Amino acid sequence: MTLTVYNTLTRNKEPFTTIEEGKVKMYCCGITVYDYCHLGHARTCIVWDVVRRYLQWRGYDVTYIQNFTDIDDKILNRARQEKTTMEAVSERFIEAYFEDMECLNVAKADAYPRATHTLNGIQRLVSELEAKGYAYASEGDVYYNVHQFKPYGKLSGRKLEDLQAGASGRVAVEDAEASKKKDPADFAVWKSAKPGEPAWDSPWGKGRPGWHIECSAMVRERLGETIDIHVGGSDLIFPHHENEIAQSEAATGKPLARYWLHNGMVKVGGEKMSKSLGNFTTIRELLEKFDPMAVRLFILQAHYRKPVDFTDEALEAATKGWQTLSEGLLFGFQQGSKLGFKENRSELLPEFIQRFQDTVDDDFNFAGGLAVLFEIAKELRKEGNLLVHQGKTETPSELLQKQWQTLIALATVLGLEADSNPVNSEKSDGLDDAAIEAFIEKRKEARKNKNFAESDRIRDELKEQGVILVDQPGGVTIWHRG
Template sequence: MTLTLYNTLTRRQESFQTVEPGKVKMYCCGVTVYDYCHLGHARSYIVWDTIRRYLQWRGYQVHYIQNFTDIDDKILNRAREQGSTMEAVANRFIDAYFEDIRRLNVMDADEYPRATENIPAIIELIDALEEKDYAYAVGGDVYYRVERFPAYGKLSGQQLDQKQAGASGRVDSEDSEAKKQHPFDFALWKAAKPGEPAWDSPWGKGRPGWHIECSAMIRETLGTTIDIHGGGRDLINPHHENEIAQSEAATNQPLARYWMHNGMVMVDGAKMSKSLGNFITIRELLDGVGAHSHGPVDPMAVRLFVLQAHYRKPLDFTEQAIATASAQWKTLKEGLLFGYVHGEKLAFAHHVHQLDKGLIQEFETSGDDDFNFSKSLAVLFELSKKLQREGNLLVHEGKTETPPVELQKEWYTLVTLAQVLGLEAKQEVETPQSHGISDAEIEAFIQKRQDARKAKNFAEADRIRNELQAKGIILIDSREGSKWHRN
């Protein structure tokens, strides 16, 4: 089956054809780092992480970039409130981002460019737009001339006379509005203000506008045209619209072949917002603290909750919904641990890694249909419930209905496909012991695991990790490789 996905730009589902065969250049708009990440961030980055994992499973080499906006009015305001600096605030919440998002088993991006680290590239892009008469300077500010770009509005489907000011939540000052030639012209460069960070530029000291950052960082890290540009639906207008205008005016090439957007998170049917008092951070949810808490929630239950809705649809967070996801995770977890709990009694062979081709095809049929992981999960639940039932028979009757060789195949299939969705169960060991295993032996285990991951043998990689865990060795995966420590 051919992989197809919904393209916001064309408003239809299309076959996936990459710029370079077998390779995917993928960019996702990252967070503005002035506060802790919330449920909306959790949904977005779980979605793009799972799509990335699935593309890798389907054989693509994925280069995934996610930026950090580390210069912005919101960050500067937070620094003033706390008597701190922009850099200190940004670094604090970048660290918090990694703490929170890694708990949800979201893999690190290949690169995390920051706006402040790409000032020369930003200035170069603005300069190119000014040379082509798509930008104009006024009193140290530089604005993009929207009327100069005839295709402006093609992503959102809104013409200039239909657009609404302030859609981004970043409203310009009255002084800025007076400088504009058109109400929807937007800032590419902002003149320096007293006490704020600033960089030298051809237009005087200042700092970049929000939209230009992503255009410049995409060009620096991935090139002129990428395959997938992702983000939340709230970024379509005006952020992504403005990215298209900037990049395509400068290069005369499409910025992205496919524009993908995840749906918003609701809380009990209402939009999540601080003003409504229903704002929930990732750490509040996982740690069981805050006004809406009913106790800690397993990170894998949160991931499962997110994946049970199609990524483009709204996701309503309710107490009942998260309780249901938690119960379902217990079932899935029992299936994922089946081989560790019963494998020895059933004489599972460690060298056998067969997968059920029929179930894999069923899993991929859903995944290839615009990443419909909610349907792919049905395959995992079917396997989990069967393994749960067979485990109960083994405990109470001493035997299973299904031959052990078939159960081993089904278990490996479950573990492998769950790994594609980023759903992993940790083997619970009461008394981990690391005695008798040397550093050299640990490194050898890690190398075998890396080889298994490269070969997409996720079940074997998972088995090795859990074997090390049973010996009291904790693995931590990062971009630089796997690090370990003794428990």
């Protein structure tokens, strides 16, 4: 089956082909670093991380670039509030970003360009646009003339006349810069310096770049004039990505990207996330309550283009789902020695691999791909229970090893990884095998003395720490991690 993707630009699913055979140039609009990452960032970063992983698994050499916006009014406002600098705020939250992404197992991009590191490229692009008549200087600012770019609106489907009418209504009330513009819909590519703000020398005087021009310059500098995939949240379609197209394509005369992909928005308890509603949740706050892999699983269970609603109930269901998957992923580590699994053997089951690929090839249908993983994991859990309760299984160990290794291989594509060291797992609270056996001996002594309350207490305490006891005939107690 051919990989197909939904292209926002054409509003259709299209077969995926690359500019250069076997190679993918991919750019993701990253975060504005003025606060801790929130649930929307978690979704965006996980979705495009898995798209990148899948393309690599399919054999593509992927160059993945994700920027940081480190010049912005929100960053400056935060710096003023904290009586610090724009640079200090940016560095603090860039560091926090990497901490959060590591928790969520989001692989690092190949590069993280910053607006402040791309000023030469930004100014060069603004100069080109001005020379070609697509931009004009006005009292220290430089504006993009949307009328000059005839395809303006092709990504979002918005008509220029509607945008102008809407902009005109806002201008009278809000836009103190309106007198500088030729048209209310024009947008700034360079902003003149304001008192107390960071500024850089330019042909138009001291100032700083507009938001949209930053990404146009960073894409061009890192990946070239035309890339394969440009991604981001659907809230960026307009105006950010629309304006990127206008800037880049006016300057180069070439398409900025072959495919535009956008992930759906995030809600919290059915409402749009916002600080004013009191439902603004950071990744850090979320991970205080839920396993990072459960969060990752929750996000992948919805198609990337559809909205998702973060609720405790949904995440608790994802947690149970992750327990099923993690049992399967740990099967070989826990049962392999009993079954005689051979080291250094890695044989996968082609029927599962093909089903996974056929499903995910349909516009990155990771939710469908997960169904294949759950099928394998449930089978391994069943076999694991047979081993625990009966001491044997009817399935040949060679087949079980192939199932287990197939599950691990496919889960790795999705970035889902279980901790194979139970001593370090939060679930077992650091209890090693010897400590568990000591608890079991205490429980046996309590039962012998008919102290059943103490026996039940020990059993329940172990259960809370993820250790399940199974009493068998003859006074034998066996255990496994739940």
